[in-house]
Amino acid sequence: MTEQLSAESLTLFRGDRCLFRDVSFAVNSGELLILEGSNGSGKTSLMKAIVGMLDLESGTVLWNGKPVAEQRQVFHGALVWTAHRVGLKADLTLVENLRFEAALRPQGSDGLEKVLERLGITRLKPLPLRSLSAGQQRRVALARMLLADVPLWLMDEPFTNLDREGRSLVMQLVKEHLDTGGMCVMAAHQDVEIDAPVTKVVLQ
Amino acid sequence: MTAPVRRMPGMLDGLLAVARRDLLLAWKRPGDVLNPLFFFAMVCTLFPLAVGPSAEQLTFSGPGVLWVAALLAMLISLNSLFISDFDDGSLEQLLVSPQPLPLVGLGKTISHWLTSGLPLVLVSPIVAITYRMQGDVVLVLMLTLTLGTISLSLLGSIGAALTVGLHRGTALLSLLILPLSMPVLIIGANTVSLAAGNETYSAGIWALSAYAVGTLSLAPYATAAALRISNE
Amino acid sequence: MWKWFHQLASPPHFYRIVPIFSTLLLLPGLALIAYGVYAGLFLAPMDYQQGDAFRIIYIHVPSAYLSMMAYMIMAVAGGIGLIWRMKLAHAVAASAAPLGAWFTFLALATGSIWGRPMWGTWWEWADPRMMSELILLFFYFGYMALRAAIDDTAKADKAAAVLSLVGVVNVIIVHYSVEWWSSLHQGQTIMAKDGPAMDPAMLYPLLANIFGFTLLFGSLLLRRTRTEVLFRERRTRWVKEMILAPEGQR
Numbered sequence: 001m002t003e004q005l006s007a008e009s010l011t012l013f014r015g016d017r018c019l020f021r022d023v024s025f026a027v028n029s030g031e032l033l034i035l036e037g038s039n040g041s042g043k044t045s046l047m048k049a050i051v052g053m054l055d056l057e058s059g060t061v062l063w064n065g066k067p068v069a070e071q072r073q074v075f076h077g078a079l080v081w082t083a084h085r086v087g088l089k090a091d092l093t094l095v096e097n098l099r100f101e102a103a104l105r106p107q108g109s110d111g112l113e114k115v116l117e118r119l120g121i122t123r124l125k126p127l128p129l130r131s132l133s134a135g136q137q138r139r140v141a142l143a144r145m146l147l148a149d150v151p152l153w154l155m156d157e158p159f160t161n162l163d164r165e166g167r168s169l170v171m172q173l174v175k176e177h178l179d180t181g182g183m184c185v186m187a188a189h190q191d192v193e194i195d196a197p198v199t200k201v202v203l204q
Numbered sequence: 205m206t207a208p209v210r211r212m213p214g215m216l217d218g219l220l221a222v223a224r225r226d227l228l229l230a231w232k233r234p235g236d237v238l239n240p241l242f243f244f245a246m247v248c249t250l251f252p253l254a255v256g257p258s259a260e261q262l263t264f265s266g267p268g269v270l271w272v273a274a275l276l277a278m279l280i281s282l283n284s285l286f287i288s289d290f291d292d293g294s295l296e297q298l299l300v301s302p303q304p305l306p307l308v309g310l311g312k313t314i315s316h317w318l319t320s321g322l323p324l325v326l327v328s329p330i331v332a333i334t335y336r337m338q339g340d341v342v343l344v345l346m347l348t349l350t351l352g353t354i355s356l357s358l359l360g361s362i363g364a365a366l367t368v369g370l371h372r373g374t375a376l377l378s379l380l381i382l383p384l385s386m387p388v389l390i391i392g393a394n395t396v397s398l399a400a401g402n403e404t405y406s407a408g409i410w411a412l413s414a415y416a417v418g419t420l421s422l423a424p425y426a427t428a429a430a431l432r433i434s435n436e
Numbered sequence: 437m438w439k440w441f442h443q444l445a446s447p448p449h450f451y452r453i454v455p456i457f458s459t460l461l462l463l464p465g466l467a468l469i470a471y472g473v474y475a476g477l478f479l480a481p482m483d484y485q486q487g488d489a490f491r492i493i494y495i496h497v498p499s500a501y502l503s504m505m506a507y508m509i510m511a512v513a514g515g516i517g518l519i520w521r522m523k524l525a526h527a528v529a530a531s532a533a534p535l536g537a538w539f540t541f542l543a544l545a546t547g548s549i550w551g552r553p554m555w556g557t558w559w560e561w562a563d564p565r566m567m568s569e570l571i572l573l574f575f576y577f578g579y580m581a582l583r584a585a586i587d588d589t590a591k592a593d594k595a596a597a598v599l600s601l602v603g604v605v606n607v608i609i610v611h612y613s614v615e616w617w618s619s620l621h622q623g624q625t626i627m628a629k630d631g632p633a634m635d636p637a638m639l640y641p642l643l644a645n646i647f648g649f650t651l652l653f654g655s656l657l658l659r660r661t662r663t664e665v666l667f668r669e670r671r672t673r674w675v676k677e678m679i680l681a682p683e684g685q686r
Contacts, residue, residue: 015588016671051300054436055590077212077302085293089225091232096225103221104301106211149211362602366595370585379581380599383574384606390567418605426602433594 002029003064003078003151005050005183010059012042012049019045023059025201027185029151030178032196035187037203043187044084046203047156050185051081077105079152080145084160086137090130094121094140097129101144108149115146119169134161146173153177153184218303222311230319236284237319240277241327247273248331259336266335267345267396273331274324274349275356275389279378281320282360285312286368286431295368299435306424309431313361313424321353337400344399344409351412352392358416358423359384365430388415445524447665448674458658465651472645480638489553494641496546498649499539500565503572504607506536506653510579511604514597524661526593527668529600530583531660535653537576544569575603589668 006026012019019042027033035043048054050061052068052075061068063075088097098112116122119139124132129140138161145153153174159167171194174184178196186192230237251269255261289295298308325346332342363380367373395408444450476494483490510532517525547566548558560566582599586592669675 015590053296053299053432073212073302073304076300079300081297081300083293083296085296087293087297089229089288089294090292091229092225096228100221100225101297103213103217104298104303105213359602362598366582366599367585372585376578376581376585379574380578383571383578384602386567386571387606422605426598429598430595433591433598436588436591 001181003183004028004062005033005152005185006062006065007050008060008062010046010049010061011057012045012054013057014045020203023201023203025199027183027199029181029183030197031183032174032178032192032194032198033183033185034192034198034200035185035203036189036200038189041203043189043203044156046201047081047083047154047185047187051076051079051154078150079154080105080148080150081154081156082141082145082158083156086141088129088137088140088144091128093128094125094132094143097140098143098147102147106149107147110146112147115143118146119143135163135166138162139166142170142173151182153182155184155186157187157189159188159190212302215304215307218301219307219311219314222298222308223315226312226315227318230315236281237323240281240320241323243280244273244277244324244327245331247276248335262335263337263400266332266337267341267400268393270328270332270335270345271349271352271389271393271396274328274353275382275385277324278320278353278356278360279381281316282357282364282381283374283377285316285361285364287364287373290368290434295431296435299432305428305431309361309365309427310424313357313427316361317354317357321350321357324353325349341396341400344405345396347409348392348395348412351409351416352388354416355388355412355419356381356385358419358427359388361427362423362430365427365434368431368434370434388412391415445522447524447669447672448678450524451662451665451678454658454662458655458662461651461658462655465648465655468644468648469652470648472641472643472648475641476645480641481635483638487553489550492546492550494645496543496550497642498646499543499546500569501646502649502653503536503540503543503569505650506532506539506657507572507575507600507607508604509657510536511597511600511607514593514600518594518597518601523593523668524665526597527664528657528661529597530593531664532657533576533580533583535656535660537573537580539653540569540573540576544573572607575606579603 004026006024008024010023011021023046025033035046037043045054049056052061052072063071063078068075089100092100094116095112113122116125119142121136121139121143124136124140129137132140138158142158145155155170155174158170162170171192174186175194175196177184178194192198248269251265252262255265286295289298299305301308328345328349329342332345337345360377360381363377363384366380367377370376391408391411395405395412398405398408444453472494476491480491482488510529513525513529513532516522517529544566547569551560551566552558579596579599583592583596586595666675
């Protein structure tokens with residue numbers, strides 16, 4: 001059962017400036033879409049437009065053939081977005097944060113312990129997020145991604161603040177996700193190596 | 205092309221989860237809850253100091269002063285309703301969750317009222333007694349404050365959503381919320397004054413209830429729209 | 437009919453047709469006001485209770501009425517812009533705000549001047565009508581402050597539209613405040629159930645002024661919106677072509 005995220009002629013203006021024009025793509029289950037471009041080229045804006053946070057000047061984003069605007073709840077229930085900012089509460093512990101996130105979207109069958117071990121952050125459980133380093137916080141954000149049972153992963157600069165081991169872990173997780181029928185959209189300005197079908201959208 | 209069916213959390217799950225999370229956060233930072241209360245008490249102390257502590261003055265001005273102080277204390281606490289979520293990125297995460305945004309906003313507003321409006325109501329008798337308010341009038345005060353602060357929390361969430369992330373959002377928030385809350389202030393304070401004068405005050409209670417119910421049904425949608433606009 | 441509407445929504449078209457319509461509204465408006473002011477000051481008989489002081493209603497009532505109508509227009513235009521994404525509607529809303537604020541101020545000032553000989557005070561806090569008008573003025577200030585605080589025009593338009601729609605409820609409460617709370621204001625004398633309670637000689641100048649001021653407001657709103665549209669579209673091709681076109685073709 002394949003699913004598909006597609007876009008037709010997306011155009012976005014910010015004030016008077018045109019960030020991108022007539023961007024189209026399609027990504028199916030098992031595929032990775034890479035948004036490439038230098039800093040400020042509009043990668044994050046394109047991602048925000050895909051998830052519906054920014055209003056497009058023209059063009060449609062489709063999920064499984066239907067416009068996203070007509071099925072907002074279904075679409076948002078099928079994705080997890082790891083943005084620039086981690087998006088977790090600094091005052092709460094790792095577990096309290098993830099327990100909150102679990103109430104928002106469908107959860108997978110992998111237990112919390114297993115996921116934390118996979119990411120190597122089990123010993124950080126009782127600490128407030130504030131005490132964690134930036135890289136560790138990133139791993140907690142990845143935990144949120146792994147715990148959810150959603151087909152579409154959107155990752156904005158996922159390698160930020162991660163060491164080499166962390167980066168290869170991310171690519172491993174993405175590969176596993178693709179292998180189990182998921183799909184991923186990634187904004188990166190580094191080269192990404194993966195053994196899976198890759199489409200690229202290059203922004204100027 | 206059909207998608208596999210996944211167990212989606214219920215509609216109210218988001219509201220409850222958000223409310224619970226915010227209460228947990230307030231628990232970890234009790235100062236945020238206590239500050240507006242101290243402010244309320246201080247403002248109520250300022251008036252007798254400035255205007256004179258004569259008994260008639262106190263009984264006459266009591267309802268009004270307490271109501272204005274409550275309104276200002278609510279304003280202070282409303283400032284931070286969405287700011288921390290906006291700053292750390294959790295607000296955008298809420299915007300892309302499948303949970304209905306009006307309910308998520310309502311969840312935040314509910315926990316905000318529980319940590320600002322409700323404490324005000326509970327503290328008000330203590331201050332009211334210093335203003336020589338009689339027991340039954342104090343009850344009317346608490347009732348009007350309960351209904352009024354509910355409306356204020358809801359209206360305030362709209363203003364907070366519109367001004368989150370804006371430079372000097374605080375001053376602007378006050379400018380936006382005060383006109384919206386004036387009807388509540390007028391009716392609330394005047395109802396307590398009527399009660400103090402032994403006149404029938406039920407009309408005011410009905411009006412405040414209607415206001416609370418009205419804002420409860422409409423404000424969440426405005427807040428959700430405002431949150432989306434502010435996060436563009 | 438829809439074609440006309442769609443054409444109207446196009447900024448260059450709107451820019452071209454406004455001068456005609458604004459003049460069409462302005463001339464009759466000024467004529468009505470001229471009659472209304474003259475008749476109100478010289479022809480209408482003295483009120484047996486208030487003497488000559490009542491004559492200020494010829495400015496006060498139209499101002500108060502327009503202050504609220506302007507807010508309604510602002511909210512409706514904002515709503516249209518928000519729902520149907522019409523840029524012109526947002527321009528109308530942005531232009532209506534300062535006009536509405538001025539009329540509100542005028543209503544408050546004339547109300548205060550009227551109040552002095554009537555109630556012996558420059559300002560009566562207890563009067564809900566005056567209070568509501570003052571609150572309305574704060575609403576206008578808040579609206580304009582919100583617009584000014586947001587740099588991105590499209591975002592400011594949307595935020596302001598939401599704010600004005602929320603404020604509409606307050607305006608409605610203002611309108612009915614006379615019935616809800618005891619006040620010093622006259623009860624509604626124009627739309628009373630058995631017909632107007634005013635002497636026709638007093639009434640006609642008042643009606644003339646009300647209509648005249650409304651036409652004047654419409655004309656000013658069109659003109660202001662036209663300028664607002666020009667500013668918003670300053671980087672588009674049609675504006676550049678228009679500016680560069682030789683004299684006589686504009």
